[in-house]
Amino acid sequence: MLDITRIREEGDKVRAGMEKKNQDPKTVDKFLRADEDWRAKTAAFDQLKAEQNALSRELSAGQSEDLLSKAQLLKKRLADLEAAQEDLKKKRDDALSRIPNIPFEDVPVGKDESGNKVVREVGKKPEFDFAPKDYLTLGEALGIINVKKAAEVSGSRFGYILRDAALLEFALVQLAFDTLVSKGFIPAVPPVMIKPKVYEGMGRLAADQKDERYFLPADDMYLVGSSEHTMGPIHMNEVLEEESLPRRYVSFSTCFRKEAGSYGKDTKGILRVHQFDKVEMFSFAHPEKSEEEHKFLLSCQEEMMQKLELPYRIVEICTGDMGWTDARQFDVETWLPGQGTYRETNSCSNTTEFQSRGVNIKYKTKDAAGEPKKALVHMLNATGFAIGRMLIAIIENNQQKDGTIRVPKVLQAYLHKEVIGNA
RNA sequence: GGAGGGGUGGCAGAGUGGUCGAACGCGCCGCACUUGAAAUGCGGUAUGCCGCAAGGCAUCGUGAGUUCGAAUCUCACCCCCUCCGCCA
Numbered sequence: 351m352l353d354i355t356r357i358r359e360e361g362d363k364v365r366a367g368m369e370k371k372n373q374d375p376k377t378v379d380k381f382l383r384a385d386e387d388w389r390a391k392t393a394a395f396d397q398l399k400a401e402q403n404a405l406s407r408e409l410s411a412g413q414s415e416d417l418l419s420k421a422q423l424l425k426k427r428l429a430d431l432e433a434a435q436e437d438l439k440k441k442r443d444d445a446l447s448r449i450p451n452i453p454f455e456d457v458p459v460g461k462d463e464s465g466n467k468v469v470r471e472v473g474k475k476p477e478f479d480f481a482p483k484d485y486l487t488l489g490e491a492l493g494i495i496n497v498k499k500a501a502e503v504s505g506s507r508f509g510y511i512l513r514d515a516a517l518l519e520f521a522l523v524q525l526a527f528d529t530l531v532s533k534g535f536i537p538a539v540p541p542v543m544i545k546p547k548v549y550e551g552m553g554r555l556a557a558d559q560k561d562e563r564y565f566l567p568a569d570d571m572y573l574v575g576s577s578e579h580t581m582g583p584i585h586m587n588e589v590l591e592e593e594s595l596p597r598r599y600v601s602f603s604t605c606f607r608k609e610a611g612s613y614g615k616d617t618k619g620i621l622r623v624h625q626f627d628k629v630e631m632f633s634f635a636h637p638e639k640s641e642e643e644h645k646f647l648l649s650c651q652e653e654m655m656q657k658l659e660l661p662y663r664i665v666e667i668c669t670g671d672m673g674w675t676d677a678r679q680f681d682v683e684t685w686l687p688g689q690g691t692y693r694e695t696n697s698c699s700n701t702t703e704f705q706s707r708g709v710n711i712k713y714k715t716k717d718a719a720g721e722p723k724k725a726l727v728h729m730l731n732a733t734g735f736a737i738g739r740m741l742i743a744i745i746e747n748n749q750q751k752d753g754t755i756r757v758p759k760v761l762q763a764y765l766h767k768e769v770i771g772n773a
Numbered sequence: 774g775g776a777g778g779g780g781u782g783g784c785a786g787a788g789u790g791g792u793c794g795a796a797c798g799c800g801c802c803g804c805a806c807u808u809g810a811a812a813u814g815c816g817g818u819a820u821g822c823c824g825c826a827a828g829g830c831a832u833c834g835u836g837a838g839u840u841c842g843a844a845u846c847u848c849a850c851c852c853c854c855u856c857c858g859c860c861a
Contacts (some may be wrong), residue, residue, distance in 0.1 A: 392823060396830040405843040410791040427847030535852080545851090546849085547835095553827090589783090724820095 351553065352449050352709050357381060370669035376447075388438040395431045402428060421531070423622040447555055450674045451704035457678055460668030466681075472652065473661035476747050483753075484688030485745040489515065492530040492771045493752055495741075497619055508608060509620040512580065512742070514770040515524040518744065518757075519737045521764035523602055526629040526734040529654055535600040535631065539766030542582040542603050543571045548583050551708030553675040553701070561610040565642065577603035578731040581632040585707045589724055590713040590772050596635040601735060603628065615639045620738045623748050629734030634711065639701065640728035644678060644700040651682050651696050654735065660743050661685040663692055681703050684739070690748040694736035695743060696733035705729045743749075 357364050361382060365375035405421045476482075489495030494515035500508040511519060531537050535742045549555050549572050555563065564573040574580055581601050590597065606626050616622035631650060635643040648664065655662045667679040680697035703726040706712070713719040748756040754771030762768050 389823065396823065399831085400829060402841075406791070409841055418841060427840065637803080 360612050364635045371450050372670045377448045383596050384442035388442050391435040395435050451677050453669045454677050456506045458668040461670040463671045465668035467666045469664040469666050471663040475661045480751045482687040485742040488745050507624045521761045522735045524764050530600040535598045538599050538601040540577050540601050542574050544580050553580050557676050562608050564606045573606035576605050577601040577630045585711045586709045591711050592715050597632050599632045601630050626738040631732040631734050633730045637728045640700050648680050648698045658758045675704045677702045684743040686746050695739040698732035700730050702728050
């Protein structure tokens, strides 16, 4: 969530930021009205409560009919006031939950993905002396992807990853962990179920994404849409040492997404599915160094893409297309020859203190006068490998005329073979 | 799933209806002593909210309740530990 003081003091900037993110800026005014009412009610409540506390103290010294009846009257008035106060607080918090993180000033402004800015293109697009096929055609022919059977068993937007594709998944996971652990990332396998309260704190149950979550009502739990969601709270309610920042994790988990609202979009194959596996990077950073950290995470993504020898481009996401919790976002889009286009395969976000406020993660530091104080860390997340989409990219970019797939050099050691498809 | 024990400040741990936001200790910070350090002594040391401030309010796992008043009593839930059952 956003800093309440910031909304009070810089309402205009927040309104402008919301507008840039295609959100209704009137929410700010709704918030401010509710906030003001709440503050007035709170002041009244606190004062009455002080009276009650004083009366109680008197009563503890010596009771009398007069005092008791006074106290009983106070009690009734307090109950009414408290109900009104709680109601207003709810209103205020509801408005607050409809305010996203505000983008940095220099983020490109745009309505939708057409406003995204290509930062650079890297790698050579493969040239074929035949018409390249799409991954699904190739994968089905090789028996390494089966969507039809998955639809029978689980429904649409599921897939079986089979044989060498399954092995390729683990090779990718290993490559990512080897690369990142050697850089000091702490390896992790986190829970994939999460409590509603924590999920809210991470800003991932906000109005725009609640429909995207799988909920288990019998247990009051959500399935995570990414290991980001349970890695962020790994230091919930903790105060970290300043010297320990940045603190970096690399995690692996299955991810669950409803893909609500994407009906008719990418309905074929495994590009957009309800369940996929993903290696994720997560970083807890010093607020003054989070932009630098953001670039570092992006550089890790690029390093791994280059190891796979995949052609990609870096895109800075414009205000209208960026995530709810993000102040800045980059995507890695990988070239898919079978579709003749770049598709998003990785994402890299700086959520500044939007999430750390919600899950209460601070670090020890000093204020201007040199007095010790605690301040919120910045939290960043970045895709390591979204396995399904990496499989797609590898299959399409490394296809050969006979329908077999070359295994990227860096994965050959993990997979113990150079080509997928020739017996 | 069944039986029992427990959740209090950075840690450890007392507190079973009112001067308890909370003893004692450890840790931490400051000061004194010291050439320096250790030891010792003195003082300070939870968080959030409202307020320009003085100050006030809230918080003893979470939520509801009883009461003029709850860390303390009642109920529900969550979490941790031990045992039994089941299980990769």
